Amino acid sequence: MAEPAQYLERRAQEALAHDPRVQELDLRVRAVNGDERVLVTGCVATRERRDAVTEVLEGTLPGVAVVNEVEVMPLGGHAEEEEVDR
Amino acid sequence: MTPVRIAAVGDLHAGPEMAGRLRPNLADLGERADVLLLAGDLTHVGRAEEAEVVAAELGDLGVPVVAVLGNHDHHVGEPGKVREVMEAGGATVLEGESTTLDVGGRRVGVAGVKGFGGGFVGACATAFGEAEMKAFVEHTAERSEQLREQLTALNAPVGDGGADVVVALLHYSPVEDTLRGERPEIYPFLGSYLLAEAVDDAGADLVVHGHAHQGAERGRTAKGVPVRNVAVPVIHAAYKVYRLAAR
Numbered sequence: 001m002a003e004p005a006q007y008l009e010r011r012a013q014e015a016l017a018h019d020p021r022v023q024e025l026d027l028r029v030r031a032v033n034g035d036e037r038v039l040v041t042g043c044v045a046t047r048e049r050r051d052a053v054t055e056v057l058e059g060t061l062p063g064v065a066v067v068n069e070v071e072v073m074p075l076g077g078h079a080e081e082e083e084v085d086r
Numbered sequence: 087m088t089p090v091r092i093a094a095v096g097d098l099h100a101g102p103e104m105a106g107r108l109r110p111n112l113a114d115l116g117e118r119a120d121v122l123l124l125a126g127d128l129t130h131v132g133r134a135e136e137a138e139v140v141a142a143e144l145g146d147l148g149v150p151v152v153a154v155l156g157n158h159d160h161h162v163g164e165p166g167k168v169r170e171v172m173e174a175g176g177a178t179v180l181e182g183e184s185t186t187l188d189v190g191g192r193r194v195g196v197a198g199v200k201g202f203g204g205g206f207v208g209a210c211a212t213a214f215g216e217a218e219m220k221a222f223v224e225h226t227a228e229r230s231e232q233l234r235e236q237l238t239a240l241n242a243p244v245g246d247g248g249a250d251v252v253v254a255l256l257h258y259s260p261v262e263d264t265l266r267g268e269r270p271e272i273y274p275f276l277g278s279y280l281l282a283e284a285v286d287d288a289g290a291d292l293v294v295h296g297h298a299h300q301g302a303e304r305g306r307t308a309k310g311v312p313v314r315n316v317a318v319p320v321i322h323a324a325y326k327v328y329r330l331a332a333r
Contacts, residue, residue: 079326
């Protein structure tokens with residue numbers, strides 16, 4: 001029996017949390033089409049860490065295609081100021 | 087009198103590869119704000135060399151920098167070193183402590199604590215059962231009590247050490263409002279109502295926190311104190327400025 005998708009997803013998330021190339025808790029992994037592909041979403045601080053997500057998952061889940069939709073945190077620009085109403 | 091301008095951001099998650107990337111986005115902060123608050127997760131996993139990147143990027147900003155640590159800053163088990171590096175770089179780091187700043191003749195008081203989890207009323211943990219569960223809940227209760235004490239002191243008359251503007255700086259969230267967007271099943275790992283209760287008991291003009299990257303920016307405590315989630319993925323910028331009139 002193929003590994004149930006939920007365990008595959010959890011294994012992937014554990015790898016992303018503990019592998020020193022990523023070490024992120026906030027990434028969501030979803031198996032798509034059974035165990036053929038995983039989709040990864042979320043936000044990391046740098047593009048290097050985003051690229052490392054693919055590396056880590058390809059190592060953890062050999063034979064599973066990785067679709068990396070992780071975003072890099074937007075540090076540029078100004079957020080609109082707020083006049084705080086007590 | 088012009089409002090006090092509080093700049094805030096959380097969850098920078100800085101590592102060595104961020105060197106030189108943050109400072110260009112802070113270039114005009116000194117003109118736009120009176121203080122910068124950092125709501126935890128300054129570093130990727132809490133290594134001293136990561137804190138050095140943050141300290142260097144924030145050096146000589148022209149405004150005071152006040153920070154609390156977050157869970158990521160504790161990950162490798164050396165939060166003391168992160169604090170040391172940040173303080174050597176000129177920041178004030180708070181853990182169950184407070185600081186006051188003079189801003190154009192007004193006293194701004196900041197009480198800071200990382201906080202912890204436990205959840206919110208109706209779906210929260212109780213200090214019952216295994217020692218580990220009791221320790222989990224009691225950790226948050228202790229931090230909330232420290233927050234309450236510090237905010238109480240800041241709400242004293244200015245002549246007695248109080249402040250004109252009082253801000254609570256946290257990493258974990260005190261309310262569910264600013265967790266909207268996160269899966270509800272993980273709310274107990276994102277904050278605790280005990281933090282809000284401390285704020286409401288003692289009083290504050292604003293609460294800022296981080297931690298919940300998928301959350302929402304705005305919320306209120308039960309007594310109506312404004313709460314703002316300033317995690318970078320929420321505010322979509324290097325910082326946001328909140329303008330607060332003095333009392």
